[in-house]
Amino acid sequence: MFGWMRVLASRIRGWxxxxxxDEDFSQELDAHLELLTEQNIRxxxxxxxxxxxxxxxxxxxxxxxxxxxxxxxxPVAETFFQDVRYALxxxxxxxxFTLVCVLTLGLGIGxxxxxxxxxxxxxxxxxxxxxxxxxxxxxxRHPGESAANFTYASYLDxxxxxxxxxxxxxxxxxxxxxxxxxxxxxVSGALVSATFFSALGSKPFLGRTIRAEDxxxxxxxxxxxxxxxxxxxxxxxxxxxxxxxxxVSAENYRVIGVMPRGFDYPDKSKVWCPLVPGGQLHDxxxxxxxxxxxxxxxxxxxxxxxGEMTAIAERIEKQNPGVDPDMLITVVSLKKSxxxxxxxxxxxxxxxxxxxxxxxxxxxxxLLLARVAARQKEFAIRAAIGAGRARxxxxxxTENLVVTSLGAALGLEIASQSLRFIVAVNTENMPRFGxxxxxxxxxxxxxxxxxxxxxxxxxxxxxxxxxxDLNTSLKEGxxxxxxxxxxxxxxxxxxxxxxxxxxxxxxxxLVGNSFVRLLRVNPGFNQSGVLTIGLFLSPIExxxxxxxxxxxxxxxxxxxxxxQGLSSVGLVNALPITGGPDTDFVIExxxxxxxxxxxxxxxxxxxxxxxxTMGISLLxxxxxxxxxxxxxxxxxxxxxxxARDYWPHENPIGQRVTMKDWGPPLTGEIVGVVGDVKxxxxxxxxxxxxxxxxxxxxxxxxxxxxxxxxxxxxxVPTLKGAIWAVDKNxxxxxxxxxDQILAESLARRxxxxxxxxxxxxxxxxxxxxxxxxxxxxxxxxxxxxMGIRLAIGAERRDVFLLVLGQGARVALLGIAVGIxxxxxxxxxxxxxxxxxxxxxxxxxxxxxxxLTLTMLVTSYIPARRAMRVEPMVALRHx
Amino acid sequence: xxxxxxxxxxxxxxxxxxxxLHALGPLHGFGIARRIEQLSEEVLQLNExxxxxxxxxxxxxxxxxxxxxxxxxxxxxxxxxxxxxxxKQLALETENWERISGVIGRVLxxxxxx
Numbered sequence: 001m002f003g004w005m006r007v008l009a010s011r012i013r014g015w016x017x018x019x020x021x022d023e024d025f026s027q028e029l030d031a032h033l034e035l036l037t038e039q040n041i042r043x044x045x046x047x048x049x050x051x052x053x054x055x056x057x058x059x060x061x062x063x064x065x066x067x068x069x070x071x072x073x074x075p076v077a078e079t080f081f082q083d084v085r086y087a088l089x090x091x092x093x094x095x096x097f098t099l100v101c102v103l104t105l106g107l108g109i110g111x112x113x114x115x116x117x118x119x120x121x122x123x124x125x126x127x128x129x130x131x132x133x134x135x136x137x138x139x140x141r142h143p144g145e146s147a148a149n150f151t152y153a154s155y156l157d158x159x160x161x162x163x164x165x166x167x168x169x170x171x172x173x174x175x176x177x178x179x180x181x182x183x184x185x186x187v188s189g190a191l192v193s194a195t196f197f198s199a200l201g202s203k204p205f206l207g208r209t210i211r212a213e214d215x216x217x218x219x220x221x222x223x224x225x226x227x228x229x230x231x232x233x234x235x236x237x238x239x240x241x242x243x244x245x246x247x248v249s250a251e252n253y254r255v256i257g258v259m260p261r262g263f264d265y266p267d268k269s270k271v272w273c274p275l276v277p278g279g280q281l282h283d284x285x286x287x288x289x290x291x292x293x294x295x296x297x298x299x300x301x302x303x304x305x306x307g308e309m310t311a312i313a314e315r316i317e318k319q320n321p322g323v324d325p326d327m328l329i330t331v332v333s334l335k336k337s338x339x340x341x342x343x344x345x346x347x348x349x350x351x352x353x354x355x356x357x358x359x360x361x362x363x364x365x366x367l368l369l370a371r372v373a374a375r376q377k378e379f380a381i382r383a384a385i386g387a388g389r390a391r392x393x394x395x396x397x398t399e400n401l402v403v404t405s406l407g408a409a410l411g412l413e414i415a416s417q418s419l420r421f422i423v424a425v426n427t428e429n430m431p432r433f434g435x436x437x438x439x440x441x442x443x444x445x446x447x448x449x450x451x452x453x454x455x456x457x458x459x460x461x462x463x464x465x466x467x468x469d470l471n472t473s474l475k476e477g478x479x480x481x482x483x484x485x486x487x488x489x490x491x492x493x494x495x496x497x498x499x500x501x502x503x504x505x506x507x508x509x510l511v512g513n514s515f516v517r518l519l520r521v522n523p524g525f526n527q528s529g530v531l532t533i534g535l536f537l538s539p540i541e542x543x544x545x546x547x548x549x550x551x552x553x554x555x556x557x558x559x560x561x562x563x564q565g566l567s568s569v570g571l572v573n574a575l576p577i578t579g580g581p582d583t584d585f586v587i588e589x590x591x592x593x594x595x596x597x598x599x600x601x602x603x604x605x606x607x608x609x610x611x612x613t614m615g616i617s618l619l620x621x622x623x624x625x626x627x628x629x630x631x632x633x634x635x636x637x638x639x640x641x642x643a644r645d646y647w648p649h650e651n652p653i654g655q656r657v658t659m660k661d662w663g664p665p666l667t668g669e670i671v672g673v674v675g676d677v678k679x680x681x682x683x684x685x686x687x688x689x690x691x692x693x694x695x696x697x698x699x700x701x702x703x704x705x706x707x708x709x710x711x712x713x714x715x716v717p718t719l720k721g722a723i724w725a726v727d728k729n730x731x732x733x734x735x736x737x738x739d740q741i742l743a744e745s746l747a748r749r750x751x752x753x754x755x756x757x758x759x760x761x762x763x764x765x766x767x768x769x770x771x772x773x774x775x776x777x778x779x780x781x782x783x784x785x786m787g788i789r790l791a792i793g794a795e796r797r798d799v800f801l802l803v804l805g806q807g808a809r810v811a812l813l814g815i816a817v818g819i820x821x822x823x824x825x826x827x828x829x830x831x832x833x834x835x836x837x838x839x840x841x842x843x844x845x846x847x848x849x850x851l852t853l854t855m856l857v858t859s860y861i862p863a864r865r866a867m868r869v870e871p872m873v874a875l876r877h878x
Numbered sequence: 879x880x881x882x883x884x885x886x887x888x889x890x891x892x893x894x895x896x897x898x899l900h901a902l903g904p905l906h907g908f909g910i911a912r913r914i915e916q917l918s919e920e921v922l923q924l925n926e927x928x929x930x931x932x933x934x935x936x937x938x939x940x941x942x943x944x945x946x947x948x949x950x951x952x953x954x955x956x957x958x959x960x961x962x963x964x965x966k967q968l969a970l971e972t973e974n975w976e977r978i979s980g981v982i983g984r985v986l987x988x989x990x991x992x
Contacts, residue, residue: 003939010938028907028930028956031949035908036926059925071934 015073020159020680025068033058046638085399090399092477094371098403100769101367103408105453107762108360110414113438113446115353115755119346119437128262128435129336130201130676131872134295135334136165138309140288148337152277153317157841158329163311164305166297167199170290170377175536175701176271177731178234180247184724184731187230187537189271197273199293200265205229207242207257214256215274217778223274224253228261230270247275250538250729266291268649287661293334303535305331325596338431348829352507352759355500357764361453364407366770368400397459399533405725408450410723412438415446421749493772495814498855501760501767501820502847503825508753508760510826510836510842513752517835518746524578524677526615526765528736531712532575533704533719534733547630550695552727553702557607558724560704565715570610570709573699575738576677577745580604587646587692588667593710601642601688602679603659607696611674613705619643621653621672628693636668642688642829643673649829659690668692681745683834705738752832767851768858775807776862783866791871803863804856891932891977895917896960896968899942904959906949907933933958941967 016019033054040050055061091098097660126132138158139148150158155170162168171192178185190196197209205228213219224246226235235241244255253273264270296305309329317327339346379392412674416438423436533555542549553571561569574580584598593599608624610616620642628635636657643652658667667688694702704723708715716735723730779786786799836843891914899905899915905913909935911926934941941964949955960968 006940010940024956027954029927031906031955032908032911034953035949057926059927061927064927067931068934071931184886377977391926488935670903710928808896 011072013075015077017074018069018078022065022069023074025065029058029061029064033061033131051788079394080398083395084402086395086397087402091402097367097371098406100407100773101364101403101594102410102770104360104363104367105404105450105767106414107766108357108407108491109338109411109446109449110418111759111762112353112357112449113143113350113411113415113420113442114422116443116445117415117438117536118422118433118436119350120439120441121340122432123346125435129265130203131199132201132294132335134298135200135292136296136305136331137334137337138165138168138292138294139330139332139337140292140313141328141330143328147288148291150290151288152290155290156277156322157316158312161315162294162308163298164297164308165197166642167293168292169193169195169199170292170670171196171266172266172273172275172289172291173269174273176273177249177729179512179729179731182234184729185234186676186731186733187270188267188535189269189273190266191275192272193275196293202259203230205260206239207255208558209257210272210274210543211258215276215794217276221274221276222251222253223256225257225259225272226255227264227453229264229272231258233341244520249834250540302331302333311347322595334649342431342510342748345672348832349752349755350508351661352504352756355504356759356763356766357449358643359497359500359763359770361860362406362497363766363770363773365454366493366773370773372396372460373428374777374780380477393459398457400459401455402861404453407453408446411450412443412446416444416569422755426433426616435550449503467726491774491810495773495817497767497770498811498814498851499731499818499821501763502815503822503851504760505847506765506819506822506826506843507829508756509842509847510829510833510838511749511753511756513836513840513843514832514834515746515749518682518749521678521682522681523576523742524616524675525738525743526839527713529709529712530705530707530738531719531735532741533706533716533723533739535702535723535730536733537700537702537730542698543697544700547698549698549700550630551618552730553694556723556728557609557704559726560706560719561716563722566706566708568609568783569611570613570705571607571694571702572607572610572705573694573702575703575705575741576614576679577681579680583659583661585657585659585688588658599646599688601638601659601690603662603690603692604789605692605694605699606696607809610705613707614677616677619673619675620651623672623674624693629695632696632706634668634696635671636664637674637691638670639686639689639691640676641686642690645688657690662697665695668696682742749832757872762856768854771807771811771855772858772862774810775859776865778806779803779862779866787871787873788868796867800863800867803866804859807855807859807863811851817845818851819848889982891903892936893968893971895929895936895958896941896971898957900965900968901961904945904947904957906947906957908991910958917933927976936964940964940969981984 024847025713030450033051036054036057037047037050040053041047045053049743060066077108085814127135129135137148138150140150140154141148150170152170155168158165159168169192171190174189174191176187176189178187178752189835192210194210194212194215197204204207204225207225209225210223214221214223226241231237241258242256245252246255246273247253264332281504309331312326313329317325383389383390406667423433535553537549537552557571560566578600582600583603584600586592586598606624608626611618620643621637622633623637638652638657643650646652652670652673656667656672657670658665674691678684679686679689704719706712706715706719713735720732722734789799789802790796822844823839830838893909894917895915897912898917901919902913907929911929914929933942933944935959937944941961942958943961944956944958947957
């Protein structure tokens with residue numbers, strides 16, 4: 001039954017020890033021959049006759065040995081390795097060709113493997129939670145807004161009514177102050193409802209996760225689950241951590257569990273505590289603070305869940321008219337909601353890199369075709385002395401496979417290095433980038449691509465190249481005619497190369513242009529030399545409304561002011577660029593707008609030094625002073641946009657505005673107008689903003705800003721010391737300069753720009769190689785023709801122009817096609833652009849010029865070679 | 879026809895070698911060839927070299943094993959012996975042959991009568 005397996009095994013063994021087997025058998029045969037000879041001598045023959053008769057009896061020894069070797073080994077493997085050795089020898093003889101081929105393929109495969117890994121890790125691979133197939137995010141949307149968070153009351157309604165979802169869970173991101181042992185540390189985490197961990201399906205590494213009893217008001221609320229990373233870094237992987245009491249945000253919490261390594265949902269959380277309903281923030285229908293996730297009940301399709309959500313939304317609105325109008329509830333898969341921000345860009349990148357791969361393959365095909373054509377004579381001779389056509393094809397194929405394998409190996413190396421770089425530079429800002437790696441899918445993709453390339457682009461030329469008519473190939477002058485047909489086909493390949501290079505370069509140019517414009521945007525403040533220090537006051541020690549908070553902040557600001565080297569100090573609750581809280585407002589003395597049409601403004605609390613520290617200009621009225629404290633009349637400062645939008649023809653100073661979303665309504669008198677700052681990013685529009693004095697409206701989250709001469713980061717330890725001198729248990733979160741914050745906000749765009757830039761450079765290189773190959777090949781094929789032209793009186797300059805013209809025709813046509821394609825395609829990327837239209841004529845013109853120059857430069861060298869040909873030498877050349 | 883004939887002869891040769899080794903114990907290539915010569919009364923006109931291709935095949939299937947030893951005239955020689963698996967194969971093939979020859983015999987006798 002399995003006899004064939006045994007035979008195969010012994011044949012493999014025989015092949016591996018072929019030499020030993022050969023020797024053994026030779027010995028056996030010799031011995032046999034000797035015995036036969038002796039037998040013949042005993043029978044009376046002469047020694048010479050005896051030997052001859054013995055040979056006859058035994059049969060042809062060489063034939064026998066060969067049969068034995070074939071039967072005992074693996075002839076297929078032997079010929080294959082023979083071919084590979086021969087291929088390596090031939091390739092080494094033409095190193096230029098080999099190098100260019102390997103580089104071309106390496107670039108193409110490397111780039112596409114890297115990008116495919118990114119797309120796989122971010123878009124294709126399922127989320128790393130056990131329930132990922134059913135995980136959905138429920139979003140509450142209002143027309144005209146992009147936010148998707150729930151209010152607590154609506155979340156309760158959803159939980160009560162929904163039949164198509166289970167394990168409905170709400171959470172909000174939160175900051176936690178860890179004090180007690182070690183340095184006070186502020187960590188990010190989440191307040192989660194009891195069903196959070198079961199919705200994801202993730203089990204703890206140690207201990208347990210949050211249960212329903214922990215999440216009830218009055219239950220065991222002071223429990224905390226730690227992340228693996230925090231358990232390692234702050235608690236030294238102590239296995240006795242379960243049950244230990246920790247001081248979290250000035251209260252005692254008991255550790256109940258540790259999550260497994262790598263679990264950090266949402267948003268790199270390090271701790272999880274129960275959400276615990278209650279408090280004014282939770283009981284209203286106006287504070288949209290909660291993210292809601294759930295599992296689809298098994299077998300429940302997304303569509304029917306969506307239908308149910310619409311019905312629930314209608315019911316909620318009917319039961320609570322006017323409170324949270326125009327509510328829409330939708331369901332999306334959690335993965336989609338996480339990757340949505342980068343999906344369009346990644347798809348564009350995949351497209352770009354596929355183009356690059358195509359260019360590389362086209363180049364490779366060109367090179368292979370040209371090389372095969374140049375070796376016509378070699379094949380003719382080999383065929384003449386007996387090599388079968390199949391053998392020649394097999395050998396050519398092996399050669400091409402060797403080249404593509406080398407290219408694939410280089411490509412894999414390029415890919416892993418690029419991935420390491422991409423992930424290291426960008427994990428902060430990109431969703432799921434930490435999950436990217438080269439995995440089996442990607443390796444399979446790479447192998448498939450290289451096999452496909454090797455076979456397709458290697459087989460066709462191989463077959464064509466060996467279809468030789470011996471006579472014509474060996475005759476002189478034959479190469480002239482074959483040359484014309486050969487270079488015709490490679491012309492067809494150079495044209496798309498140029499077109500594709502145009503498309504990529506235009507894309508890169510537009511994105512780069514956008515980026516440069518963005519860098520020039522005035523952020524509304526002066527970022528150089530400003531350091532920011534984040535503080536989160538513990539809500540236990542400094543509850544809302546308690547004057548202790550502002551007093552503490554005041555003391556800290558004074559302490560910092562005494563540090564040497566600072567030119568000014570300020571305080572704000574949320575920095576520009578990174579966004580912040582907003583509110584609806586009403587202007588006193590104006591008709592009240594309908595409930596769902598109230599205007600909204602960003603809201604900030606600042607001290608008297610903030611505007612000066614940040615370099616925000618005062619346009620009218622005054623800034624805050626020390627006199628604007630808790631006991632004094634409520635005042636506010638607005639930004640220019642608010643002044644312009646709501647008081648276009650009058651002075652806003654003295655007007656009164658009421659805001660309502662933060663507890664009881666607060667009314668203040670406008671005392672000043674300041675310049676706009678870019679609140680949500682350099683590329684986002686600016687809206688109205690209201691500033692309150694921090695002592696009149698204290699916040700838990702604050703950032704201290706300091707301006708200094710010289711390197712502000714050097715001052716960090718001194719500043720931390722000044723803060724801890726006031727309260728040694730006050731944790732400090734990020735310390736960053738404004739420069740760093742601005743750079744981070746542009747990080748994603750910068751990544752796209754760099755990637756597209758690298759691709760288009762690679763595409764340009766490849767297109768240049770393509771044109772060079774085309775022109776120099778045609779020159780070498782038409783040397784004979786050049787000689788004739790020169791001999792009959794053509795000027796050298798004419799020959800030069802003729803050669804140049806060949807390349808130019810193809811290239812210019814390619815550029816034209818590319819521009820047409822780019823015009824059609826770039827509108828797809830318009831949401832990535834800033835300040836530049838998708839059909840910006842300058843960019844297009846620039847790219848066309850660049851490619852034309854490239855073509856001229858690379859054609860110059862072979863054209864010059866053609867020009868210098870000696871007619872007599874050329875005429876003798878075949 | 880020649881190819882088929884040599885296949886059949888090769889098959890027969892394999893069987894004869896197995897039988898020889900079974901009956902006479904370990905032999906070297908020359909010894910096997912002599913014995914087969916005797917048995918077949920020189921009907922099989924193969925070159926002696928083909929014995930070695932048979933021996934290789936039988937080894938690959940695991941039906942015989944080889945070992946270096948010394949021959950009668952003190953020369954180094956490779957000795958072949960049948961294995962347990964080879965014995966099973968021999969029994970199987972013998973049974974096959976007897977069945978076939980029985981059938982053919984009956985067929986030929988029928989043909990004669992008709």
